[in-house]
Amino acid sequence: MRVHFIAIGGSAMHNLAIALHKKGFNVTGSDDVLFEPSASRLAKYGIMPAQEGWFPEHITRDLDAVILGMHARIDNPELLKAQELGIKIYSYPDYIYEQSKDKVRVVIGGSHGKTTITSMILHVLQQAGKKFDYLVGAQLAGFETMVGLTDDAPVMIIEGDEYLASPIDRRPKFHIYKADIGVISGIAWDHINVFPTFDNYIDQFKIFAETIQPNGRLIYSQTDQVLDSMVNSLTIDLKKLPYNLPEYTIENGVTSIISDGKKYALEVFGQHNLLNIQAARLVCEALEISTADFYTYITTFKGAARRLEVVGKNDNATIFKDFAHSPSKLTATIDAVKAQFPDRKLIACIELHTFSSLNKEFLNEYAGTMNKADKAIVFIDRKTFEQKKIEPYPAEAVKNAFANTNLLFFNEPEELLKCLEALNISNANLLMMSSGNFGGINLVELKNKLL
Template structure:
């Protein structure tokens, strides 16, 4: 099968390209920029484009599939050529469904926690050498490629994102998977550049639940009122399995899960991670993993990439980085950090980086998000606002919306870095939350 990727350098797209190459497909691709680690990983597989840019001549009539990434625009010249030739154009999730329509599809969805839950499930299955196909959006220890597609495996585990499928397919990605088994971890308004109202956002999850196949299974977080409401309103038939935060205690800085088979020491911390773990346990149970086997495996789970991930610093200081940027994720991460390091001075840095987080309307959601930290810092780039063609935001507005008068605010990367360099990282503990990089800040030094 001959496939071509438009925007092959994306974190998800390049993994799919590698998976198809491993499957024996003929794979080509293009992009206008390819960064690490995508560049090296594509190069190692012999599918890195010779040069960046868009080349319509790459699109030929003998192609079986053109896979269009969200990074590309509707006027992309390669896309135009594919349309002209009448080729089959797939979005990333649409192609995944085509590859898995004869398998049992397990889809993990929710505004937060889906990457971690998917990673936990894969860790447990890998630990017990249970073979499944999968797609997850974060690098996981023990896995070379985060997409696996085989002709043999009966199950596929998919991280289900509610964001748009492609520039020409404006459906939420998870609506294309038609799950046999699903999990819904939580609903908190996100992607407001696409979903203008909260109800519009919730509607995507209503449709997701409605897409569960007849007689399927839904594992859901019963502590989330919006999730419960969506589940109760559903009219299609499926088995419902609720879950909630399990009992635990922290002993000498280590979390111990209280279970029927005794205390289980864990390598992660935070109530939200334990809630995620409970959801993962129920999904694993539907896949034939007994509780004892689940707990045996989950003890060695150290977290998904960039999810409360400990950074190894040259000075041995304690610093964690987290992908958290949406309000609900920031609140959960700060709470977990505070619970874990009760006796230490806690520094928390948040970068407002996404379209949503820089929207004055959306800023309301961050109220008290940084409470519990001894020193709280918010960074956003005035230059980024200009690039995004957004109105300026004053530090006073940020403090008002966060409801934190002591908040330190930086709008220039050089000023942030200067402040960072005044801090002794061996004193206190540090939490860095961003989907960006704080203007190029090196967290290891």
């Protein structure tokens, strides 16, 4: 099979390219800009484009398929050439389905927790010695790539994003996979540039549930009232499996789940992670792993990258980095750290980076989300406003939206860094949350100075 990737440098795209190359496909690709780690990883497998740019002459009739990344524009010259020649064009979720249509497909959706739940399932299946294919949105310890494809695995575990599939396929990705087992962790409005109202956003999860195959299973968090109401309104033929918080204790900074009279000490913490574990447990039980075995295996799960990841710690302070950026993720992450370390102060810093979080109307959704932090800091890189062509707004607008007059606001990375370096984090935790990079601040260097 000869497959060409347009915009091969994307996170999911380059991982799919590597997975197909390892499966024996003849893989080529192009992109107008290639960042790390994509560039080095593509080079390692000999599929790094010789030069950056778009080259329609590389699109020829002997290609079996073109896979189109979200980063490409609809007037991309290679895309236009493929359309002209009538070559089959797939989005990457389309091609993931193509590679898994004869397997049992487990699709994990939800506004938060998708990557962590997927990672938990993969960890347990690996510990249990099961064969599986996978697509996950973060680099995991013990997994070389974020996509794994084989001919003989009977099941594929797929992280199902609700964002759009490609520039020419405006369906949410998780509508395409046709799950046999579907998971929804929760519904909290996001991607407002695509889903302008909350009702429209909720509809995407209802459609996802309706794509679950006949006699399939829907695993969902009953703690989310919006989600619970949506699931109860469904009239389709599937098995509904709700989950709630398990019995647990927190002792000496360690969270343990209690099941059948036995304690299972965890390396992760927070009620959101306890809920994630219950979603993963129900999936694994459907894949014939017992409850006791699941809890035994999950005790060695250390978390997904950038999900309450420890940057550094000493006896009385820890610095975490986390991917939290939406209001629901921000609340859950702050709650988790405060509950795990009730005797320590919490300094919480969030970078608003996504289109939704920067939208001045949506900003009000953050009201009260940082109130449990002892010191709250919001950062918006001035350059991000410029790049997204959004009119900057002053500190007062941010403080009003967050309903927190004590909040500190910065829009220059240098000023934020000065503030962070001056912190006293003795008997305190520092929580750095962003889907960006804080304007290039090196968190390892910051850790070395503070600890």
